[in-house]
Amino acid sequence: MTTQPEPGDALQRGTSALVIAQAIRNDIQAGRLAHGRQLPGTRALAESWGTSVATINRAMSILAEEGLVINRARSSRIVHNPEVSADKTGSRVILIGGYAGSGKTELGRIIARQAGWAILDKDTTTRPVVEAALERLGQSPHDRESETYLTAIRPAEYEALLATMTENLQCGSSVIVTAPFIMELREKAWCDRLAATVAAYNGRLQVVWVRCDSETMQMYIRRRGAARDDYKIANWAEYVSRLDLAFEPKIPHAIVDNSAGARPLQDQARELLSKFTSL
Known part of the structure; x- marks a missing residue:
């Protein structure tokens, strides 16, 4: 999954929240990040992406506005993508x-x-x-x-x-x-x-x-x-x-x-x- 970049693909300075949001969105919609899964905390994401906490927060705000992420207390966030998850009986x-x-x-x-x-x-x-x-x-x-x-x-x-x-x-x-x-x-x-x-x-x-x-x-x-x-x-x-x-x-x-x-x-x-x- 790409809640973090691939090894050797550290973000360059100035990389926008849009890029991070797009990568995480793709993982959610491809099923790598399942509905209901908890995402890493803000600081952990910032460290893994080599960017600032502010940038991560902007990326999470984008995904929250799209309804793909639910923000909870203390930087806790969960994936919200029920419409394309497996049916209630599961695979x-x-x-x-x-x-x-x-x-x-x-x-x-x-x-x-x-x-x-x-x-x-x-x-x-x-x-x-x-x-x-x-x-x-x-x-x-x-x-x-x-x-x-x-x-x-x-x-x-x-x-x-x-x-x-x-x-x-x-x-x-x-x-x-x-x-x-x-x-x-x-x-x-x-x-x-x-x-x-x-x-x-x-x-x-x-x-x-x-x-x-x-x-x-x-x-x-x-x-x-x-x-x-x-x-x-x-x-x-x-x-x-x-x-x-x-x-x-x-x-x-x-x-x-x-x-x-x-x-x-x-x-x-x-x-x-x-x-x-x-x-």
């Missing part, structure tokens, strides 16, 4: 996790088709960039096991995915996010941050964990023939021994079973979506 986020080959992406696509919502799949969204980065670092583009991938690439991959989720929330759009989320969903602190991010934009969150038996996962992974799965296939017994097939996320969640003989995913997806949208 919806369905975050789907599961092991490789569990069927999480298929579940996400089924729900997306049923609901008409956007889908953000980690591999689809980030794989070309991940592969290019790994090659530049001297690794195989299909590496998903090395320390280089786990420490240098993976965190950025998930950061980009969740930033895209957040941008959809800011725009009032419901979205389905699919990725393994194995490390993330076992950490309560990460789960709490996820819930707080969704709530900050008046959203509602449903976390789903997809369970699947190891034989079905192996069959699916072999069938899709992705190079990134070569290590898993070549070392299947060792790989499966590291999986907790009874895993449950550290956040309220739903379980979908995609094991052999389970109910069709389409039926489970329809039931899940019906319950979630009725809340």
Whole structure:
């Protein structure tokens, strides 16, 4: 958001309140500053913009006259933009996790088709960039096991995915996010941050964990023939021994079973979506 300038873009002397008002107005109308959000105090804004308190006050007066900011006591101001905020039920986020080959992406696509919502799949969204980065670092583009991938690439991959989720929330759009989320969903602190991010934009969150038996996962992974799965296939017994097939996320969640003989995913997806949208 631009309640403060980008690094290296400090305001030049004489920059008017109009410029500051325009930047903050744009953030409000683009959803980066949500309806009801409290803005930083006058002195904090003046410091971040590299300008005077008087200039900030003039900018805030402009926005107040437009009805986009409500002035309160002691330089406290809140964003007022209800007409373009998400509807009263808020945007919806369905975050789907599961092991490789569990069927999480298929579940996400089924729900997306049923609901008409956007889908953000980690591999689809980030794989070309991940592969290019790994090659530049001297690794195989299909590496998903090395320390280089786990420490240098993976965190950025998930950061980009969740930033895209957040941008959809800011725009009032419901979205389905699919990725393994194995490390993330076992950490309560990460789960709490996820819930707080969704709530900050008046959203509602449903976390789903997809369970699947190891034989079905192996069959699916072999069938899709992705190079990134070569290590898993070549070392299947060792790989499966590291999986907790009874895993449950550290956040309220739903379980979908995609094991052999389970109910069709389409039926489970329809039931899940019906319950979630009725809340």
